[in-house]
Amino acid sequence: MCGIIGIVDFNHLKERDFALLPRMLGIIQYRGPDDSGIYTSQNAALGSTRLSIIDLHTGDQPIHNEDKTVWVVLNGEIFNYPELRGDLQSKGHSFYTKSDTEVLVHLYEEYDAELFSYLNGQFALAIWDTKKKTLLLARDRLGIRPLFYFLSGRRLVFGSEIKSIFLDTSITRKLRLQTLSDIFTCWAPLGNETIFEGILQLQPGHFATFSKDGFETKPYWSLDFSSSESTDSRSLSEWVDELKELLLDAVRIRLRADVPVGAYLSGGLDSTFISSLIKRNFNNTLCTFSVAFSDQRFDETPFQNKAVQSIGTSHKTIRCTETDIGKVFDHVIWHTEVPILRTAPAPLYYLSTLVRDNNFKVVLTGEGADEFFAGYNIFKEDLVRRFWAKFPDSTIRPKLLERLYPYVFSQGNGKARAFLTGFFKKGLTQTSSLAYSHMLRWENTSQLKSFFCDDIRNSVEGLGDFIARFSSNLPSDFMSWHPLSRAQYIEICIFLSNYLLSSQGDRMAMAHSVEGRFPYLDHRVIEFAATIPIRYRINGLTEKFLLKKAAGSVIPAELAERPKQPYRAPISRCFVGDLAPEFAHELLSEQSIKDKGYFDP
Template sequence: MCGIAGYFQLHSEARPDRELLGRMVNIIRHRGPDEFGAYFDNRCALGQARLSIIDLATGSQPLSNEDGTLWITFNGEIYNYVELRPELEKLGHKFRTHSDTEVIIHAYEEWGKECLGVFNGQWAFAIYDKKNKSLFISRDRLGVRPVFYATMNGRFYFASEIKSIFCDRSIPRRIDLAGLDEIFTWWTTSPPRTAFEGINELEPGSYVEVKNGGVSGGRYWRMEYPETYDKERSLNSWAEELHALLVDSVRLRLRADVPVGAYLSGGLDSSATTSLIKHFTTNRVETFSIAFHDKAYDESEYQKQVADYLGTNHHQIQCGYHDIAENFPRVIWHTERPILRTAPTPLFMLSGLVRRNNFKVVLTGEGSDEILGGYDIFKETLIRRFWAKNPDSAWRPALLRRLYPTLPLSASRARYYLETFYKAGLSESDKYYFSHIPRINTTTKIKDYFTGGVREAIGGYESVCAFDRHIPANFYRWHHLARAQYLEATSLLSGYLLSSQGDRVTAGHSVEGRFPFLDHRVVELGARIPPAHKILGLKEKLVLKKAMKDELPREITARVKQPYMAPDSNSFVQPDSPDYIDEMLSVAAIEKFGIFKPAYVANLREKCAKLYHAHLSFKDNMSFVGILSTQLLMDQYIDHFQPAEGLGRESFKIWHDYSI
């Protein structure tokens, strides 16, 4: 993992702005503190903040092909570079490093943008073609690595993080209210939209080309589900193929010239990746986890159980309310968008623990739930679709009680609550977002806090339709579980879990996350597996449990999934809570930024403070965290943003200056 940044002159050539590139690289140095690199000519500037993981000695960037006509700055990993290199050498390409970066540039030289289809990895890279006076930028299939861009001042700017683009002081910094509306609907924005006006996010599985003053793009990969399934094939057969692919995926993701650790939550997914490291490689296994003071969120008992079973050298960090509140502003600096839960904050602390133990790389279990049907939202979808066929049925909605048997309500009240909540939108089964209506209905309650001015500015924009353009033509011919999985992967996975809760909080401590379940081969296999082998009745991830039966004890594979969560509003209303909370939620601050109604915010805060010892509703928690994070974002990026100091020539290990 690294940080990339730069710009491309859209029309006329100009003397390079070395000081600007120095600022752009410096402000994302947390992504790659090991060394810095730069390339300049009168048309293009490329910057690199490197986290050295592969080819520590000669893998510095920016890097060129043999004749210097192509230059690359690259963030991420191409795991199958070892296999691709001999193929390129047979085609006549000459290598001078042992890095995966050089494989990319030769593959692009040989196959053009078709090279994207042969890469197995996670990436965001920019390639400058001097001969054709063009820039090519690509992002990996699932959106593990970020890249943003903006077109202003006759330039095309790009960077791993938005703050880098803002280092050009002439670029306006304004909140995109439609983007905010999307976040308060989906937890994320729909690319290319971001939380800031004029700043674009490159969609996962896509590329963009800049040439002749124009910007064009395209898609090279999309998650696809079949319209029919192979129902003759047994569960055991699917499980065997999944197991073999996961073993290979883990093997590839352990390729590094530095030690690799693993996150261990105590659940099935992280236990599976850790177990595969243990059983199918010779790597020593170091695991890392979070223990919460609030026992409602703590899984340390299960973490210890797995760590003891697998014999890992286990490291644990304790997380309390004050820890979350103290670290929350730093998390918002890294996420560059409002968030609705505090869950990224303990993970930010966890990556700090990883780094303090001298690890740069960790494997995690992200992606399994989306690909193999692990979330309750998928079970809810199956029940609601079944219920929608006979909306007046008295017993069909009773299945919800089986899904949520531990609600702290009487049987009659629990049934009334579940039926009322999940019946909303039951008649809208023709909508692409049918599966997500209950979540959307809860999330959008935050908009009750918007001022009249914000509502007027947003106007008739329907953020519920934000992901409509991402829907494939044959979407409605897919099984309804497949539709729900696709929408979850397209929205929450890439836009939140791999971003705010993934790349941003690991990169904040110069750590790279790797995700075996998001190997595109695993994703494509998961799409072909029949729904009944993913969820049977109310039992989730059946095929994964079958695949891992010989490597994990039954106590782990049979355990009911506990979603990862962290204390929300409770973290900010304790007697020892930091002073910034009073400042950000004061009437003066709320009025200054003009997004939320001061009286409504004051009432919410008073309610949370009175119930500081209790667990509030999802609606109240999301509203509190969403409002506070928005206020922090406004303060950090609109009101008090300061571009980093420009790095001088002496700070760069690599400096290629071909300007005239």
């Protein structure tokens, strides 16, 4: 893991650029506090601040090929590097380090921009070819590692975080109001956009080239659910066996490190299964970490304790209160570099502190299972509403929603229950809409835009325009997919890639120099998951049906069959009252809101 930065200018780099590079690395040093390095030439500069995990002694970056004509910086890990290294050596390439990064320069020599299909990893990288005078940027298939850039004519500035780019004072800092509106619709920016004008992110599964001929981005991978519609003769046990085999190997290669590796353990199915696979097969002294809440509505400590007892790990817990969340929230936003509508990243900020305090740099987590194995209620809600839409006057069919949200319906009187039923009935028969699964959520979240001041509210798109913009980038055969596949695709492309893996993932872990690794997001696992028959994703109203079957032979039934409990964190009292942080009092004052000019006080 690292933080990477760079500048390419085809007019030529200037003295101020050379002075800027160490500062660009310094501001993100928490991403890689162990070492740093810079490569410079007339037109290009690459920099890396390193968190040493593989090859602690000779793996410093930037790294070059045999004749120093190809240079690379990498943020992330290439998990299949030993196999790639052996193949490249058989082709005559020589290595001067034992690091995973070095395979990239030799893969580039062999395959140019086709190299990415060979990689099993989580990465953002930059390769400078001194002969072609071409920069190659790339990001892993799901965007686990971030990469941002600013392009102005013949000059490109890039980095793992936006704050590095903004150290170039020639770049104007200005909020992009449409992205702000998008966040107040779907919780995250869309596509390659960020909250700042002119700053873009390289999209997941894409690479970009920058040369004297210009800047161009292309996809090298895309998520495809179309094959799940085909008839497959495999039995349930065969599907289970293949999933277990894939996950076991995904875990195995993600344990490759020259430092100790731990795991996050929430007490839910996903992380418990991963921790069990590690403990049973690879590491008998596994150390696990979890967060506990003083508010019992959010706390999962009893389930965490059952998981620890079952697996037999050395377990560490950090307790988090509403006051704790408020206390660090300004630091959280500094790291996310984007407005967020929930407090959930803050406890994970504390959790990564716990990991580092126990001298760990790497943890495996259960992220991605809900998206690819259909664990969220929004997927079942979509199927129930489509079932209801066939007979919209039915009073029986909507009762299935009560099974999805018993904690909501059980707390209401007759009027409240009628209101909830009416809420879920909105747009019920619009099943041909490509965003049917998410429309209710987006419409509901969009109500927050009523807090915008009039000028901003009038300058941004409405929901219909937002959906049209989003749909313009969907696969051409999207509407031929099963509705569940469509719902999963939307959740993965927006929420997983642009929020969970970013604000709750990379940013909170790397704030304390911790690398998260995600076995469920191994590309072999997700490509397999996209082919699972619908009946094995959601069976009746049982979510993650296939994954539960796979885990059932490894973890206790009460954990494998436990209903999904979404990860949430307290919010209501974090920023109000006597214990609220001072910055909250300042930012929420009427005068401050007026001065900022974004919201109507």
